[in-house]
Amino acid sequence: MSPKTPIPPVRPVPGLSRLAQELLPVLYQHRLVATSQLHRLFTPHARRPVYLRQQLAKLRADGLVDATTRRTSRLGRAELLWFVTARGADAVAQDPTIPQRGYRISPQTAASQLQEHTLTVVDTGVAFVSWARRLGDECSPLDWEPEVAHRIRDGESRGVDEAFMIPDAVLRYTHTAGTGRRRMLSFFIEVDRATMQTTRLAAKLAAYTRYQHYVPAPGGRGRRATREAWREHYPAFPRLLIILTGASERVLANRVQDLRALAAADPRTSRLAAGVTTLQLLQDKGPFAPVMTPLSGDTTPTDVFLAPTGGSRD
Template structure:
């Protein structure tokens, strides 16, 4: 990884209101942690030339707000990320409120995060392209990676991403949310399926005040997830990194967990659960019938038609 020139300081950088692309690039990298030039092109300016993205990226790097690492065996593909100066600049932006920027400070740190981060963004790009084609609402910041939710005083569930998506169908708008789990086949199938247990725990988790149950008008009577979501998000597993047969077996293990674990089975009676391969999403789109339900009829269907 090459070293960026000395920063001029975040106070010196003000994106032009006539050309918001530099602002959008910084916000996208603050949100997604890391992205290649091609991914930023598809995310922010899919109808423009690649040069329209690479030029402002290099300008932001010259100001010390971004840096990049070159991916191995990739024909010198660059993966971009915020420097500490870029993270300080974006920390208080309204669109990123509650989403602390994540600067990457070394080539080693970048290499550790790169495979999973870029794969997660590939999944987001499939949904973003589908939304543009369908006329739905799903923007660059409507996909939030690495969202933590407490399961107890000492445990957390970290979703690989939370998807926000608005369907525009028959003059009606329907807001959908989903927890996204990205499986690159780097863990055992049993560990992958066990994530369903954590999502079931979050679904039923009611925090209690220390020492006694809270009562009165200020007491929380519902599960903790209702602090953030009006409905519990559907759960979507996106698999890649192995042969179609092996991925199919992992989906079967997710179905077995759903059928055999009583807490997960209870969750599945209330919340849509589905799984698909990343390659199918990219080849056919998320709104194609490529999602295997984890409960009920196994007939593949679009993600937004999955039902409990």
């Protein structure tokens, strides 16, 4: 078992334990996180998260975090979902090393039907962190960021969907191969809980394709844009991982086939490195097992490198 992946240090808040200091930026970044998810992220070797609950209670008593009840608990009992308060967000925002979040969750939103989508994104991140810990790789609880906006159109647009591509999360992961070679990977994450029309999910692929080829307009007289916008943020274009959950294996298998058919109907997506899997497969077998079905080409399952059989993993 590899050691725990450390969370980058943050500016201390007086009177808080080290664990409490680590919890605050994670709750700030991921908006809403269940006790069980925090247990897997921070205290996976403890049989029961007693100390974790104590620190959450301390943060709540200090007015830095609050909690709501999960609308549909899978544990057979009420489960608490945690989020930072305005005071807690202000405390985290004082640290320049933490990316600032314009969106702050309210108690009303925390208790809304958006719970399950948010928690599924967190479940996906938890799966990568857990497997990184097992494999000796690097992926910390702060290595995925929800809803990062990427511009895909210049000028004014009628709506956000036309001007920006917004994945459910951007996740970064450092993988160490058997040869000792380290690979820094980036992924766009899209989560589908079987509540969205497959055609609508497939339509999102077009936005990723537009971003892959989007070159911003020149910023001033005489300036010519020669680079795609993504190159300012990523060393290589991130692979797109679509994570399915919320239905039976048969229903999810049908959605995989439907997605492949819709992707094949749009030739623009053929050069997009994209694959689809279920959350259960990702959790059970890990990202470097053959759990991903490519959206284009061969149907042979592959890992998150999404390389064709016998192809390059770069």
